[in-house]
Amino acid sequence: MPHTTRSAPPAGPELLPLLTELHRRIGDTFIVSGVGLHIADPVLAKAVLANVGADFTEHSDFFATATGFLGPRELQQQIAREARDLLAAYLTTHAADLPRLAGVHLAPEAVMPDAANRLLHEHLGPVLLGPGTDPSVRAVVADVVTHAVLAGARARRGRLRRALLRHRAYAALAAETARRRRRPARVATDLLDVVALALPEDYDPIQAVEVFLSLLFATVGSTGFLLSWALYLVGHHPDQADAPPSALVRETLRLWPVAWLFGRPAARAHDLGPARVEAGQTVHVCAYLVQRHPGHWSDPDDFRPDRWRGGVPGAFLPFGWGTHACTGAAVATGLVADVLAQLLAAYAVTVCDDGRQPQVGPALAPPPHRIRLVPRRRERR
Ligand code: HEM
Structure with missing residues (x-):
């Protein structure tokens, strides 16, 4: 994701149709009043993210914290x-757990996208916080998942209760980080260790906590x-369920x-394609528009996994671009792809969707909906 909410863009379901309309009317670079310059052209988008001309301040949402970027770059x-x-090693050794967990969380019916987040939390819980972790730390992180990670969580919980949870989570994770650093063994066995053990002597506890939260x-x-988007789309396009899982994911x-x-803050005034960018202005690269650009994709709004047979085209940056x-x-x-392969081999997916809009915030999450998994009779090809 932008894995934190620090550079949160404006939110709301009306935003995507608005941006699509501005793109259609004005072109690949356009200004949204009160927000700033948006980029929908893939070449300009990559130039901004790669920051080849050093026109932008180096930026990583992942390492942005309340007290500045965790650094140095190394x-x-x-x-x-x-x-x-x-994470990769953990997933390899625990692959056998996935079918059971997917069944428990998603079958026969599940409320999405929350059930997908909970499935991953249960699957990845031990690599986030290993077995030696104080149970109170594990409990507060479970609360963070429920009240801050799930889509719509912010809207469901008032500002004061969010602030209290933040305070509790930061205190517990900072104490656990300090405890990990006092241990004689310096080998990371979970993701909190990865952060805790990499930090210098004079580390900032807020940065440690926030990078773990990223x-x-x-x-x-x-x-x-x-995962939830993929099942949502397969549920709406059952004829595509046999496409290769990697193509479904892409x-x-x-x-x-x-x-x-x-968002990328400009370090100095410069020209970006036809647009003039002033120092300090934030330029917004819109992956959503780049990836539905009618000049770069045929039938851009259609779900067509078969388009991925020929490799990865340029107008695709779901994981950003360049060094970050x-x-x-x-x-x-x-x-x-592994979860999809296992689920779609065993079940047909149907979506019960009452036409609600995607949840648009710093992350783009599916609308709240239900999925139903019905055991398949025939073998998957
Ligand atoms: C579907 C899941 C994911 C999506 C869509 C996603 C997306 C992104 C994007 C777009 C960026 C670049 C942000 C920017 O340029 O400001 C990024 C950075 C990053 N992501 Fe992910 N990510 C995902 C999962 C993960 C996972 C599982 C990890 C765990 C290792 C991870 C670790 C990172 C790190 C460390 C960065 C920062 C890279 C840097 O600044 O050098 N991401 N992610």
């Missing part, structure tokens, strides 16, 4: 790499939304990129 890269590797949002939040990410808008592109992309897509 530390970010170390944490990103170690987290990805630990990992929680990425694994349980973004990856759960991707086509899902193209139509409904969980991370759909990336998502480190966990392969792990997340592999995990979702």
Whole structure:
């Protein structure tokens, strides 16, 4: 995702039709009043994200915290790499747990997208916080999932109760981080260790907690939304259920990129295609528009997994682009493809959807809906 809500874009279901209309009327670079310049052209989008001309301040939503970016860059890269590797190793050794968990959380009927997030939380719980973790820390992180990670959680809980939970979570995770750092063994066995053990002597506890929370949002939040979108689309297009799971995942990410808008603050005034950008202005790269660009995709609004037979076209950036592109992309897509492969081999998916709109915030989540899994009689090809 943008894995934190720090550079939160404006939210609301009306936003996507508005941006689509402005793109259609004005073109690939347009200004949304009160928000700023939006980019829908893939070449300009990649130039902004790759920051080749150093026109933008270096930025990573993942490592942005209330007290500034966790740094230096080498530390970010170390944490990103170690987290990805630990997660990948865990998923390999625990792959056999998935079918049972998917059945428990999603069959025969589930309320989505929350059930997908809860499935991933249960599956990944031990790699987020290993067995030696104090149960009170585990409990507060479970509360964070319920009240901050699930789509719509912010709307369901008042500001004061959110602030209290934040306070409790930060205190518990900061104390647990300090405890991990005092242990003689310096080998990371869970994702909190990855962060705790990488930090320097004079580390900032807020940054430690927030980077761990970025990992929680990425694994349980973004990856759960991707799984939920994929099942939602298959449920609406049952004739596509036999497409290769990797194509289902890509086509899902193209139509409904969980991370759909990336803000980049300009370091200096410069020209960006036909637009003039002033120093300090934030430019918004809109993956949602890039990936439905009629100049780059045929039938851009249609769900067509078969379009992925020929490789990955350029107008596709669901995991960002350039040096800050998502480190966990392969792990997340592999995990979702595995769940789809297992579920779609065993069940047909139907969606009970009362026409509600997607949930548009810092992440793009499916509308609240129910899925029903009906055992399949024939063998999957
Ligand atoms: C479907 C799931 C996911 C989506 C859609 C997603 C999306 C993204 C995007 C768009 C960025 C770039 C943000 C920007 O340029 O500001 C990013 C960065 C990042 N993601 Fe993910 N992500 C997902 C899952 C994961 C997972 C499972 C991990 C765990 C290792 C992860 C780790 C990271 C890290 C460490 C960065 C920062 C890279 C850097 O700044 O160097 N992501 N993600």
